[in-house]
Structure formats: C-alpha cells, structure tokens
Amino acid sequence: MASLSDSHPGLPRLDRRRLLFAAIAGALILLVAALGLSRWAAGHARTQADADARQNARAHASLLESELQKFRLLPRVLTEFPDVRLALADKSAAASRRLDRELEQLAERTDAAVIYVIGADGTTIAASNWQAPTSFVGQNYRFRPYFRGAMQRGEAELFALGTVSGRPGLFLARRVAAGGRALGVIVVKVEFDKLEAKWTDSPATTLVTDDAGIVIMTSEPGWRFRSFGPISPATQQRLRGTRSYGDAPLAPLSTRQADGDVRIVEGASATLYRQAAQRVSLPGSRLHVLQPAQPARDGANATARVLFLILLILVGAAILALLRLVERQALRHAAHVALEREVAARTQELRGANAELQQAAERQAETDRRYRAAREELAQASRLGSIGQITAGVAHEINQPLAAIRTFAENSLRYLERAQPDKARGNLDHIVDLTARVGAITNELRNFARRKPTPLGPVALQSAIEGTNLLIGDRLRAQGIALDIAIDDQGLSVHADRVRLEQVLVNLLQNAADALQGRDASRIALRVHGRNPVFIDICDDGPGIAADLLPQLFTPFVTGRPDGLGLGLAIASDIMGEFGGTLSLIPSPLGGAGFRLTLRPA
Incomplete structure (x- = not known):
C-alpha cells in the first residue's frame, strides 16, 4: 500500500515557496506604497501651501484695498475745500497758516501721515506737519512724478520714499483748479506701518511690488526697496531720476523659482516658499504672499509616515498569519504521514486503535475549524477603526464700539479717583461684555480676503x-x-x-x-x-x-x-x-x- 507521504512528497516545499512569494509580495507592496506616499505627501504639501497662500493673499489684499479706498476719497473732497482754493489763489501767509492748522486737525482725524498743498510752481504752501522739524512747507516737489502727473492728468499716485521725512508711503495727488486754470495740487501721504504689522501676524511673508518689481511694502523689513527680480540699468536710472526710493541700492533678492516653488537665499540659509499673487489697485503693483513650504511638508510627511506604519503593520500581520498557517499545515501533514505509516505497519488487530485515532483526528479538525472561525471574528473586530482629520482656518479684523469701551474706562478712572470701586467694577464688567461682543463681531469681518x-x-x-x-x-x-x-x-x-x-x-x-x-x-x-x-x-x-x-x-x-x-x-x-x-x-x-x-x- 502506498503511503500519503509517497503520494505528496513536495507539499512542505510548496508551502515554503508560498510563504516566500507572500513575503516578496509584501515587500513589493510596501515599496510601492512608500513611493506613492512620498509622491502624495509632496503633492499634498504643495496643494495645502498653495491654498494657504491664496487665502492669505486674498485676505491681505482686502486689508490693503480697504486702506486705499479709505484715503482715496480724501484728496477729492479737499479739492473742493474753500480754504484750499483761497490759499492757492490768494498766496498770502495768513491764508496758508490758517490752512496749516486745518490740515493738521484733518490729518489727526483721518490717520493720514501728512496732508499738504503744493502751488503751481511746485512749492509747498501749507502742510499738516507745519510745526514739525521735517515740515514740508517751503519744499519744492516739482521734480516729483505725482506732482507732474496730477498737474497734467488731474490726479496721480506714487509710492516713494519721502525726501524730507525719509519714510516710505503712498502719495495721493489731485489737481486743484478754478475757472479752467490749475492752481496747484493737494497731496495726501499714507503710510502703511500698521497694515504691515498686521501682515506679520501671519506665518507667511507678504510683499507688494511696483511695476519695476521693487518691493515697496512688506512684512519683512529687510526686503523693502529690494527688487523681486533682476532690473535693467535703464530702469534703475529712471528710478534714480525720480528719487522715488532715495539712495536705496535696489539690490535684487537672491531667488530661484521653479514649478511654483520660490527659494530665497539669505546668507548661508535658504527658505522654500509657495507663492500666490493678487492684483491690487495701485498702478502696476501686485501683492505676493510667500507661504513657507516646510510646515505643510512636515504635516504631509507625518501623515504619510502614519499611513505607511499602518500598512506595514497590516502586511506584517498578514505574513505572520500565513507563516503560522503554513507551520500548522506542515505539522498536520507530518503527523498525518507518520500516522499512515504506523497504521500500514500494524496488523489487522490494530484497526480498532486506528479507528479511535481517526475519531481523534476528526475531533481535532472540528476544534481547528472552531478556532479558525473564532480567529476570523477577532480579525473582523480588529478592523474596526477610523482616522479623522480636522482642519480649520482663521483670518481677522475688528472695528466696533471702541468709543463705548473708552467711555466706560474713563468713567472707571473717575470712580476710582472718587474711591468708588464698586461703580468702577461695574464699568469694567461692561467693558468685558463689550469685548465679548467685539469678539462676536470679528466673525462678520473674517474672510479678507475675505472679508462677507x-x-x-x-x-x-x-x-x-x-x-x-x-x-x-x-x-x-x-x-x-x-x-x-x-x-x-x-x-x-x-x-x-x-x-x-x-x-x-x-x-x-x-x-x-x-x-x-x-x-x-x-x-x-x-x-x-x-x-x-x-x-x-x-x-x-x-x-x-x-x-x-x-x-x-x-x-x-x-x-x-x-x-x-x-x-x-x-x-x-x-x-x-x-x-x-x-x-x-x-x-x-x-x-x-x-x-x-x-x-x-x-
């Protein structure tokens, strides 16, 4: 009688081959997953950084446009101001000094840096800073492009470095005329220090470039009046002639751009950014937001590593389960072959014992079936899990009942001076409530991007x-x-x-x-x-x-x-x-x- 071992001599070797193939397949799966996750992490990081850059660009451009719209109306209104026309037409010192005081009060109320009036010959006859050491009164700005542009076209705008104050700002100029004759120009200078300070609250770097690529506004002070790219000698000569940026060297930033990436080298270090640009209403200007790429890369790589670790655990568990199954099959096969040999060698008298052994084998098979069923249920339960991601974004600006808060604060001071702390505490409670209300209102201003x-x-x-x-x-x-x-x-x-x-x-x-x-x-x-x-x-x-x-x-x-x-x-x-x-x-x-x-x- 032929034994089972003789009829299936290659079964253990076949199981070992299956185990080897499974291990190779698992390694290939992990290799492909690692490459895929690496590419996914890089793409996801770029997408996330681009989205953040676009959102910040919209929000920061909205803040800038809000500031511009607030001040652009002022020169138009002032051209109709009777005292402006009188000072330009009369040209008397008394009229100019009266206009000095009026412009000084208006500048304080509107938060303008300087408001000044220039005669037709280019000489400043009145200014809001008439009492300051850097007063514009008596200065001649005939060479300034905003003066020439306003006199020729009626209005002009120029971002430049102040020749007297040495501070950068936007000059909004509008011609003052009477009876078809140009009397002079009214100029409002706006400085953006507060706006740039708000931009610094963002992790991104924000900058505004003019038509020549010169950085005129930025949340990175060291980049101001540097070019965002190479500029021609002719352009440099033109800018020197207008004295728009004083003696600034206009040196280009060390940048390398490729496939949406912007790498800026400063000293021995280099920082990688993703760029988003937004047009603004300044002539020829664009707002750029440089979003650091590294935080998005770190987040995407961390997610990819977690996913790879999960896949590694699953593949390892599968290979381990297969190994145990192969071991059990090999042991079962060896025991079965040994049993068949022993039964073949025994005499007919041992058939009863063989029957008992057969029943024991059946019971063992039933036990093994139940074990496999229980193991399958446990495996099903272990697959119950979930991974969630929560994302949120926040960009903000408030302008609410500050006058009421100030009134309560001033009353609190008076109550404290009168030794009435209970009333002062009540006013402070009101201030807390109003502050909470301001917090609620910021939900309406959010989205500068947005900002419905x-x-x-x-x-x-x-x-x-x-x-x-x-x-x-x-x-x-x-x-x-x-x-x-x-x-x-x-x-x-x-x-x-x-x-x-x-x-x-x-x-x-x-x-x-x-x-x-x-x-x-x-x-x-x-x-x-x-x-x-x-x-x-x-x-x-x-x-x-x-x-x-x-x-x-x-x-x-x-x-x-x-x-x-x-x-x-x-x-x-x-x-x-x-x-x-x-x-x-x-x-x-x-x-x-x-x-x-x-x-x-x-």
Missing part, C-alpha cells in the same frame, strides 16, 4: 434697543438727558443685522446727545410703532438742524459740529439701504431734531 457681512435675518427690536442703551445709556445719564423709550409691540422683529442696526441707533443717539450738550432737563424720545413697515423715531428737544445743512444732510463730510467729520449720518443711511429700509429727517414733536428709521418686518 453677517447675513441679514430677524432681529428682535427690544433686544437691539436694550443693547443700544447699554452702549449709550451712561453718557445720556451723565449729561442729565432723559431717554424715553416706547415700543408698541414688545415682540416685534425686523429684517436687519443686529450689530449694524445698533450702530445706526447709537450714532443717532450720540448726535442727539452732542446737540443737547450744556442744556438742562433735556429729553430724547425713542418710539417704535407700525407693523409693515416698522418705524423707529428718535427725537430730541435740542436746537434742531441748521437750514443750510438740510439739502445735503446725508452727504459725507457735511457736519454742523466744529469737531465733527461728517460721516455718521452718511454711514447710517448706507446701512439702512442695505437693510432695504431708509433713514429720513422728520419734524420732532419735542421741538428739536427728529429722525425716522423705516424697516421691513421679519
């Missing part, structure tokens, strides 16, 4: 008026002004945005309080009535509004106060327009001024 407003929706008028009273109530009480609030329907809601609605109410109440300054037993009435539309009337018993201001009451820079800027009612009117409502002047039943807000019900 909070969607309009239902706003409870009762709650909005209470919030307004929180901001302005202390001032009214300090002036002895009685605020009468009457709401016909306490549960009324309107279609608006609460923060901006409170801004309108605070502005109107502040205007009323200013008008009632120095008057005794004054009153302000706030009444909510109507349902569709909803009306909010704010009236006072003050002197009212001068008749000559009525035709242009909601026009920017029109004000009846000597220290006023004339923007409050214009902004309030614009906000009401965004709500789909209106802001209008009405007769006051108290004898003073009256305003009506018309809103849609929610």
Whole structure:
C-alpha cells in the first residue's frame, strides 16, 4: 500500500515557496506604497501651501484695498475745500497758516501721515506737519512724478520714499483748479506701518511690488526697496531720476523659482516658499504672499509616515498569519504521514486503535475549524477603526464700539479717583461684555480676503434697543438727558443685522446727545410703532438742524459740529439701504431734531 507521504512528497516545499512569494509580495507592496506616499505627501504639501497662500493673499489684499479706498476719497473732497482754493489763489501767509492748522486737525482725524498743498510752481504752501522739524512747507516737489502727473492728468499716485521725512508711503495727488486754470495740487501721504504689522501676524511673508518689481511694502523689513527680480540699468536710472526710493541700492533678492516653488537665499540659509499673487489697485503693483513650504511638508510627511506604519503593520500581520498557517499545515501533514505509516505497519488487530485515532483526528479538525472561525471574528473586530482629520482656518479684523469701551474706562478712572470701586467694577464688567461682543463681531469681518457681512435675518427690536442703551445709556445719564423709550409691540422683529442696526441707533443717539450738550432737563424720545413697515423715531428737544445743512444732510463730510467729520449720518443711511429700509429727517414733536428709521418686518 502506498503511503500519503509517497503520494505528496513536495507539499512542505510548496508551502515554503508560498510563504516566500507572500513575503516578496509584501515587500513589493510596501515599496510601492512608500513611493506613492512620498509622491502624495509632496503633492499634498504643495496643494495645502498653495491654498494657504491664496487665502492669505486674498485676505491681505482686502486689508490693503480697504486702506486705499479709505484715503482715496480724501484728496477729492479737499479739492473742493474753500480754504484750499483761497490759499492757492490768494498766496498770502495768513491764508496758508490758517490752512496749516486745518490740515493738521484733518490729518489727526483721518490717520493720514501728512496732508499738504503744493502751488503751481511746485512749492509747498501749507502742510499738516507745519510745526514739525521735517515740515514740508517751503519744499519744492516739482521734480516729483505725482506732482507732474496730477498737474497734467488731474490726479496721480506714487509710492516713494519721502525726501524730507525719509519714510516710505503712498502719495495721493489731485489737481486743484478754478475757472479752467490749475492752481496747484493737494497731496495726501499714507503710510502703511500698521497694515504691515498686521501682515506679520501671519506665518507667511507678504510683499507688494511696483511695476519695476521693487518691493515697496512688506512684512519683512529687510526686503523693502529690494527688487523681486533682476532690473535693467535703464530702469534703475529712471528710478534714480525720480528719487522715488532715495539712495536705496535696489539690490535684487537672491531667488530661484521653479514649478511654483520660490527659494530665497539669505546668507548661508535658504527658505522654500509657495507663492500666490493678487492684483491690487495701485498702478502696476501686485501683492505676493510667500507661504513657507516646510510646515505643510512636515504635516504631509507625518501623515504619510502614519499611513505607511499602518500598512506595514497590516502586511506584517498578514505574513505572520500565513507563516503560522503554513507551520500548522506542515505539522498536520507530518503527523498525518507518520500516522499512515504506523497504521500500514500494524496488523489487522490494530484497526480498532486506528479507528479511535481517526475519531481523534476528526475531533481535532472540528476544534481547528472552531478556532479558525473564532480567529476570523477577532480579525473582523480588529478592523474596526477610523482616522479623522480636522482642519480649520482663521483670518481677522475688528472695528466696533471702541468709543463705548473708552467711555466706560474713563468713567472707571473717575470712580476710582472718587474711591468708588464698586461703580468702577461695574464699568469694567461692561467693558468685558463689550469685548465679548467685539469678539462676536470679528466673525462678520473674517474672510479678507475675505472679508462677507453677517447675513441679514430677524432681529428682535427690544433686544437691539436694550443693547443700544447699554452702549449709550451712561453718557445720556451723565449729561442729565432723559431717554424715553416706547415700543408698541414688545415682540416685534425686523429684517436687519443686529450689530449694524445698533450702530445706526447709537450714532443717532450720540448726535442727539452732542446737540443737547450744556442744556438742562433735556429729553430724547425713542418710539417704535407700525407693523409693515416698522418705524423707529428718535427725537430730541435740542436746537434742531441748521437750514443750510438740510439739502445735503446725508452727504459725507457735511457736519454742523466744529469737531465733527461728517460721516455718521452718511454711514447710517448706507446701512439702512442695505437693510432695504431708509433713514429720513422728520419734524420732532419735542421741538428739536427728529429722525425716522423705516424697516421691513421679519
């Protein structure tokens, strides 16, 4: 009788080959996975860095455009300013000195670096810095391109280094004319130190280049007035002739660019960036954001290493399981062959013992089957796992009720001087609440990139008026002004945005309080009535509004106060327009001024 060993002599060698093939296959899988994960990590890092760079570029460009739009309106308004025309036409020292003081006050209010007026011959006749050692008065700027451009084309812009102050800034120039004759130029110089400081909060490096590739604004001070690439001798000669950048060497940055990567070498070190560019409204200028590539690479490589480690564990576990299976099959095969040989050598009398051994083998097979089933269930349970990634991005800017915070802080100082710490503590609690509100409002300013407003929706008028009273109530009480609030329907809601609605109410109440300054037993009435539309009337018993201001009451820079800027009612009117409502002047039943807000019900 032929034995089982004789009929299957190559089975153990076949199992060893299968194990060897499995090990080679596992090694190949790991090699391919390592190469694939390496390429994935590199691509993912570039994609992530590019996305961060584009987001930062949009946000930083939005901040820059906001600053530019704020100041570009100023020269246009000042060309119509009577004292500017008078000083240029009269050319008297008295008119120029009076204009000096007016420009000085306007520069302080608007945060402009310098505002100055240049005569037709290029000589500065009045400036906001007339008292400073670096005064522009008497300086001749006929050589400046912004002066020549404004005189020829009506307006011009130039980013340059100040020849007197030595500080860089944007010069916004506009021609002043009368009767078709050019009288001179009004110039507003804007410096961007605060904006560049905000840019430094980002891990990326932000810079703005002009049409020649010169870095004019940057969050890296050492790069200012260096070229972002090689510039021709002719361009250098042209820039020297205009003295736009003084004696700056205009040396190029040591950069190498390839496939979207920008490598900047400084000394013995080199930093790799991903670049995003955004056009800005400065003539010929672009905003560049250089996002460091290394943090994104480190993150992607860490993820790739984790994935490779998981795959390594799975492949190792599979090979180990196969090894154990091969070992069990080899042992089972060897035992089976030995048993067959022993049975063949025994006599017929040992058949009973052989039958018992056969039953034992069957029981062993059943035990082995149950073991395999239990092992499969355990393997199924071990495959239950998940890996999550959470990403979040944050870019921010706030400009909210700082006047109320300052008022509470000043009152707190007075209470502390009067040894009234409880009242001071109350004011500090209000400041904490207002700071929390500022934090909530930053969610609306976020996205400079972004930066869309909070969607309009239902706003409870009762709650909005209470919030307004929180901001302005202390001032009214300090002036002895009685605020009468009457709401016909306490549960009324309107279609608006609460923060901006409170801004309108605070502005109107502040205007009323200013008008009632120095008057005794004054009153302000706030009444909510109507349902569709909803009306909010704010009236006072003050002197009212001068008749000559009525035709242009909601026009920017029109004000009846000597220290006023004339923007409050214009902004309030614009906000009401965004709500789909209106802001209008009405007769006051108290004898003073009256305003009506018309809103849609929610």
